[in-house]
Amino acid sequence: MSQSDLMIVLYAMIGGAIRVSTPFLFVALGECLTEKSGRINLGLEGTLILGAMVGYAVSYNSGSPWLGVLAAGGGGIVMGAAHGWICKLPKVNDIAVGLAFMSLGTGLAFFFGKPYIQPSAPRLQSLPLGGWSQNPQVQQALSVNPLFFVGILLAIALWWGLRNTRAGLTVRMVGDSAASARAMGVNINMVRLLATAAGGFLAGVGGAFLSLSYPGSWSEGLSSGQGLMAVALVIFARWNPLRCVLAALLFGAAGALGPSLQSIGISYGYHFFNAAPYILTLGIMVASARSKSAAKEAPRELSIVK
Amino acid sequence: MPSVSSPQDLPARPRPGVFSRLGHALRDPVLIEPAIIALGALIVAAAVFSLFLLVLGKSPATFFSLVWMGGFSSWFSIQNALQRAAPLILTGLAFAIPARIGLTLLGAEGALVLGGLTAATIALPLQHWSLPALVILPVMASAAILVGALWMGLAGWLKHARGVNETISSLLLTYIAIAIASFLIEGPFRDPASANKPSTQPLGPDLRIGEMFGSSVHWGLAAGLVLAFVLWFLMARTTFGFAARITGGNLRAAQGQGLAVGRLLLTCCAIAGGCAGLAGFFEVAAIHGQANASLAAGYGFTGILVAFLARQNPLAVVPVAVLFGALDAAGGLVQRRMEMPDATMLVLQGVIFLVLLVSDTCYGRLPFLNYTRSGDRT
Incomplete structure (x- = not known):
């Protein structure tokens, strides 16, 4: 591999990391908020796919991709609120309900998405931030979708809000000790329902990014476990929104590995490189499980860390 | 001191017949509760899915x-x-x-x-x-x-x-x-x-x-x-x-x-x-x-x-x-x-799954079953 090939792969990885990480980032921030309130929503995978379909369909029919993003978020709110409402019923397991939403969301997206596989909808425009460079690879790598910056701002806002606002304190209290929250007169089911609905909104927006920016079209194979990996990513990031950004970038880089190598003609073992994010996720879960500092930061009410 | 009667003192009860034993089994919550709730969930899921079809005009x-x-x-x-x-x-x-x-x-x-x-x-x-x-x-x-x-x-x-x-x-x-x-x-x-x-x-x-x-x-x-x-x-x-x-x-x-x-x-x-x-x-x-x-x-x-x-x-x-x-x-x-997409069955499965999980909340709460009789329910 020559020097220039290495640079091409590097540029493609950086650009790919930014592009691939954006949906991870949104789903992870949503899941982070939900898990902070003490519930886990595995159904975000379904929400992501439904969001991708709704975003694409609305963008196609209205001509405005941003309207599509909003509509995708709206679909996510409905799914999240339904999850939150069902989980408040006694004896209902939040992980199983997440699985059901995964299959329902996928089913609904495929059902209504059939007519939108062919037509081409208006996409979200990327910001050309690489104009200073003559190098076309740098220009391509640095054409960044505005949603990426929205995600980073959101992560900072969420981090600040969870630490410093009354609402953030309430969410953390509900997630750490339902009994104390109840004693303080907080309606824990309502807090969790709102946190799950907000998480659903973000996952829906993440889905809209998939269909409206990168890869940038609607198909049934669009999402392959990104929503699920984001759940593992939140555990890795130890429920800290800022660390979610770094983790999402890392996952994005792993996801960009296969396509970048392909760009210089290495296509042997393409499927292996595509599996890189899953292997990375699993490795990280193995490494971070049972770590004392992770256990300290985990919301106490969360069923998967109990 | 209250007198303790030994089992031998009790009058012998007639051995229950087949029908009474069957009736007994049919009222046993451990056996019948999952069947009732699962069937009920299937019926409700079918109703929800019918509604979905009606909305689509099918x-x-x-x-x-x-x-x-x-x-x-x-x-x-x-x-x-x-x-x-x-x-x-x-x-x-x-x-x-x-x-x-x-x-x-x-x-x-x-x-x-x-x-x-x-x-x-x-x-x-x-x-x-x-x-x-x-x-x-x-x-x-x-x-x-x-x-x-x-x-x-x-x-x-x-x-x-x-x-x-x-x-x-x-x-x-x-x-x-x-x-x-x-x-x-x-x-x-x-x-x-x-x-x-x-x-x-x-x-x-x-x-x-x-x-x-x-x-x-x-x-x-x-x-x-x-x-x-x-x-x-x-x-x-x-x-x-x-x-x-x-x-x-x-x-x-x-x-x-x-x-x-x-x-x-x-x-x-x-x-x-x-x-x-x-x-x-x-x-x-x-x-x-x-x-x-x-x-x-x-x-x-x-x-x-x-x-x-x-x-x-x-x-x-x-x-x-x-x-x-x-x-x-x-x-x-x-x-x-x-003329419906192949994902129709996926939607039906999702609906059944969801209704089924919601039905979990009914366990131990069916008004017509006598839960206290069978002791612990596991």
Whole structure:
């Protein structure tokens, strides 16, 4: 591999990391908020796919991709609120309900998405931030979708809000000790329902990014476990929104590995490189499980860390 | 001091007759509650789905009559349903057995794909040495079972040794398994003759498992029925099953009793993986005749729903798998006659799944059952 090939792969990885990480980032921030309130929503995978379909369909029919993003978020709110409402019923397991939403969301997206596989909808425009460079690879790598910056701002806002606002304190209290929250007169089911609905909104927006920016079209194979990996990513990031950004970038880089190598003609073992994010996720879960500092930061009410 | 009457003093009660014992059983919440709630959930799910169809301007009556036609009405459609039920029984068991020990293990799809691939590839050199089919078929089946057991055992081991959440790890392992299988099928094991759809080399005609008794249903169904009974016996009537259920009920109590929790967990995961791997073997040896992308047909995921509806009872898995096999078999008919996308059945499955989980909240709260009579309800 020559020097220039290495640079091409590097540029493609950086650009790919930014592009691939954006949906991870949104789903992870949503899941982070939900898990902070003490519930886990595995159904975000379904929400992501439904969001991708709704975003694409609305963008196609209205001509405005941003309207599509909003509509995708709206679909996510409905799914999240339904999850939150069902989980408040006694004896209902939040992980199983997440699985059901995964299959329902996928089913609904495929059902209504059939007519939108062919037509081409208006996409979200990327910001050309690489104009200073003559190098076309740098220009391509640095054409960044505005949603990426929205995600980073959101992560900072969420981090600040969870630490410093009354609402953030309430969410953390509900997630750490339902009994104390109840004693303080907080309606824990309502807090969790709102946190799950907000998480659903973000996952829906993440889905809209998939269909409206990168890869940038609607198909049934669009999402392959990104929503699920984001759940593992939140555990890795130890429920800290800022660390979610770094983790999402890392996952994005792993996801960009296969396509970048392909760009210089290495296509042997393409499927292996595509599996890189899953292997990375699993490795990280193995490494971070049972770590004392992770256990300290985990919301106490969360069923998967109990 | 109150006098204590010994049992001998009581007047002898007449031995209850058959009908009274039957009536007794029918009022026993342990037996009847899951049946009532599961059936109720199915009816509610059908109602919700009818509403969905009505909103779309389709007729629910047409839909359900087509499901009846495609799944149950004739010998042909029943065979079709049973054919699809066979892998569903095995993948349903693959979810149900670990669930009894408290694990939500979703890796059946991955174990099925890897098991099928193993069976398809291990047969080729054996075929080359022209061994008889009676030797090769058992080797294929055992290899598929072994690979499946190892794959799902991995998730169990990670749970036990490292405390990794098994739900997420097993799903990730499924994606990894499908990636490995695609890599091997499109790379080293690819049959150069398979141009459009990369596949491994086809098995010889003597390695194709035939149909049972002149029907078009392959022997996977028989294997599923036998395994369902064996695993029911294992979980309900042996010390192993008892220990596993204790562990599922209360992990700390099981550890306090000195049960070998790790070994129990690993064994349950390995059994599950073995079932899924066997399903992969039958898919290859009875249906496809080679390993290709059609192996990942979603049986592993539908099996989760089957097990939930059967409330993780291995015997109940069988009828539920037949029901879903029939739904699957009717899918094509619904698609053609009602001009609906193939995802219709996915939506129906999602609705059933969701309503079923909501129905969990009814346990212990049905007004017409006398819960206090049967003591503890586990």
